[in-house]
Amino acid sequence: MPELPDVEGFRRVLVSCAKGRTIRRVDVRDAGVLRGGVSARRLRDVLEGRRFTEPERHGKWLLAHTGGPTLLLHFGMTGRLLCARPDDAVEAHDRVLFDLSGDRQLRYRDQRKLQGLWLADDDSGVARLLDRQGPDALAVDHEDFEAALGARRGHIKTALTDQSVLAGLGNLLADEVLWRAGLHPGTRAGELTESQRRHLHTQMRRTLRSAVTAGCVPPRDAWLTGHRDDPDPVCPRCRTHLRRSRLGGRGTVWCPRCQPSES
Numbered sequence: 001m002p003e004l005p006d007v008e009g010f011r012r013v014l015v016s017c018a019k020g021r022t023i024r025r026v027d028v029r030d031a032g033v034l035r036g037g038v039s040a041r042r043l044r045d046v047l048e049g050r051r052f053t054e055p056e057r058h059g060k061w062l063l064a065h066t067g068g069p070t071l072l073l074h075f076g077m078t079g080r081l082l083c084a085r086p087d088d089a090v091e092a093h094d095r096v097l098f099d100l101s102g103d104r105q106l107r108y109r110d111q112r113k114l115q116g117l118w119l120a121d122d123d124s125g126v127a128r129l130l131d132r133q134g135p136d137a138l139a140v141d142h143e144d145f146e147a148a149l150g151a152r153r154g155h156i157k158t159a160l161t162d163q164s165v166l167a168g169l170g171n172l173l174a175d176e177v178l179w180r181a182g183l184h185p186g187t188r189a190g191e192l193t194e195s196q197r198r199h200l201h202t203q204m205r206r207t208l209r210s211a212v213t214a215g216c217v218p219p220r221d222a223w224l225t226g227h228r229d230d231p232d233p234v235c236p237r238c239r240t241h242l243r244r245s246r247l248g249g250r251g252t253v254w255c256p257r258c259q260p261s262e263s
Helices: 004-018 040-047 123-129 142-150 156-161 171-181 194-214
Strands: 023-028 056-058 061-065 070-074 079-084 094-100 104-110 116-120 243-247 250-254
Touching (some): 004 056, 004 094, 004 104, 004 194, 023 040, 070 079, 070 123, 116 123, 142 156, 142 194, 156 171, 156 250
Antiparallel strands (some): 023 094, 056 061, 061 070, 070 116, 079 104, 094 104, 243 250
16 A cells, blocks of 8 residues: 555656656546546646646645646555556556656556545645645654644554544554554553653654655565564564554554553
């Protein structure tokens, strides 16, 4: 599932492939990925002839600005953004193709189609679409991070993956950050001490910076994510066998020694 580092990688694809280029043709091969009442015809009418400008990312959302309307992309569980040539073979899951000046083509590819593409006419439309998003996990400062967590009564794992609390973290990153911070995923968010919250914020920022550099949540040997899918996974720090459970409907992995339960 694409998380913040993946979407930051897609933002870079958009910059290198499309920034400053004119949208010559929009080919909607599957209107099932168009959201918010946008039709294929309207997408073509609004975007063709415009230029992609500097894109932004907020959490798991990618904002493709054009100097007028903004195309918003969300990648769900299987979405990707790729740069190609117009004459490259089209894959089965290439849902929307943007032919660009300079013999470039931007492709939104998504197997499961759980999210998709929205269109906002102006900045107020963008704000409405992102209204329920919390602060971006990579940009949030310590004070806003504390404020976001302080109001939560549920588990810390659930709070970290709630996009209305903090935008950008998914299942893999939340488990990784909690492991690095030495916090059990079932700990109540509102019961963390100031020291624990500060340490958690520091570990989140460090993890995100490293993952953004990699363009994904990397399955490195020194990371929890490098072992969570092993047949018999052990902690890369202390070699204790990892535990698995479900928390808030999500598969959760943690180390019982490095992340002891306080209950």
